Amino acid sequence: MTIISLLLLASLLPHLTFTARVNVGIVNGSEAKPHSRPYMVSVQVKEQHICGGCLISNNYVMTAAHCRNNAPVVTVVLGAHDLKKSENSVRYTVDSYHQHPNYTKGSFVNDILLLKLEKNVQLNDNIKWISIPEEGSIIEAGSVCSVAGWGSLEAKGQKSDHLMETDVKVMNNTECEHKWAKKYFSTSQMMCVHGKGGSCDGDSGGPLVCGNTAVGVTSFGDPARCNSPKQPEVYIKISAYITWIKKITGNII
CATH class of the missing domain: 2.40.10.10 (Trypsin-like serine proteases)
Known part of the structure; x- marks a missing residue:
């Protein structure tokens, strides 16, 4: 592995x-109820x-x-x-x-x-x-969504055999663009989240789920720290x- x-x-x-951490698992999360996702x-x-x-x-x-x-x-x-x-x-x-x-x-x-x-x-x-959003639909900043995966429980840590999950909040796109810079972050194609827990190594490709809809695809994050407030996890915006x-x-x- x-x-x-x-x-x-x-x-x-x-x-x-x-420099960005690719192949971004869940830190500060909890084990999902088996087969709830x-x-x-x-x-x-x-x-x-x-x-x-x-x-x-x-x-x-x-x-x-x-x-x-x-x-x-x-x-x-x-x-x-x-x-x-x-x-x-x-x-x-x-x-x-x-x-x-x-x-x-x-x-x-x-x-x-x-x-x-x-x-x-x-x-x-x-x-x-799982359903996906309509074209051009927008998730408001502050919306509570969730991520899940079998990735690392901490940066450079061991991956989880059990599916883990955590809630996150959608960030304001302008704030995320400021944290990553325009040449790395596209407001039309990407979105960021933040929270007590978040993605880590091994969860790339997993969905960001708001309600019962997959709205994002886990893409990249801080190269040194999982769930970093300075360089938050970035998701591809499915509605685009x-x-x-x-x-x-x-x-x-």
Whole structure:
């Protein structure tokens, strides 16, 4: 697992124009009630977790584009809570990969990827898709949302086998732009959150959920500290990509 993470980071370093922690787990959170988030997906390489994701239809998973930078072949696990236990979970092969056409390896602009599964998912109490927002919809600053994942419990710490979660608040976009600078943060494509807990290494691609809707894709954060108030976690704003998503999925969303 450590080797995979290092390889992912190494593939990005030559291209980065700034330092950011890629592949961002949950710090200061709590264990989720098993299967209370049936849309959560573990994106894996050689049956090892590398990123999060969410099921958005019967055969499409949404995650971050940079999760595949050094992983040409991934599989996804649905219905999991404890990644060490296979009961209730199902592994699916990816049939095709659809990264945003304007994403560039080593960048976090347009950091969004759709995975078409080889076959339709068998939905049940432990496996369900989550809705995504309407095009152009806005989440007001101060809104209480949540993030979840199997990532590290602290910076450079051990990843969690159990799904963890925490509540967060949406930040004002102007404030986030100020903290990250305009050349790194796009107010039209990105959003930030803050809170007592937040994302850490291993949760890239996982959803930011407001109500019952996935509104963001975990993208990047402070290189040295998880859940940093100085450089908060950044999420790709799903509402900015609805036209592209519907084009790929054939308007089934």
